[in-house]
Amino acid sequence: MQCVYCGEDIHFEPGAGYVHRNGMAMMARCPHCGWKGPVKWYERYCPSCKWLSLRDDHIATPNADRG
Numbered sequence: 001m002q003c004v005y006c007g008e009d010i011h012f013e014p015g016a017g018y019v020h021r022n023g024m025a026m027m028a029r030c031p032h033c034g035w036k037g038p039v040k041w042y043e044r045y046c047p048s049c050k051w052l053s054l055r056d057d058h059i060a061t062p063n064a065d066r067g
């Protein structure tokens with residue numbers, strides 16, 4: 001199963017829903033340096049430049065159409 005947004009492999013976690021390879025459902029992006037990646041809900045800063053205003057990018061969503 002692949003994420004419809006980023007194409008990364010995702011899988012279903014009981015209780016959490018679909019998550020990316022590293023276990024994170026939410027992916028974020030940094031408007032400051034362009035970093036993109038998974039974040040925990042309590043880690044709302046960019047691991048690359050420490051920018052504190054990460055934007056939500058997308059939530060893991062299975063690409064159902066392509067089987």
Ligand SMILES: [Zn+2]
Pocket residue numbers: 003004005006007008020027058059060061
């Ligand atoms: Zn994704």
Ligand SMILES: [Zn+2]
Pocket residue numbers: 030031032033034035046047048049050051
């Ligand atoms: Zn950044």
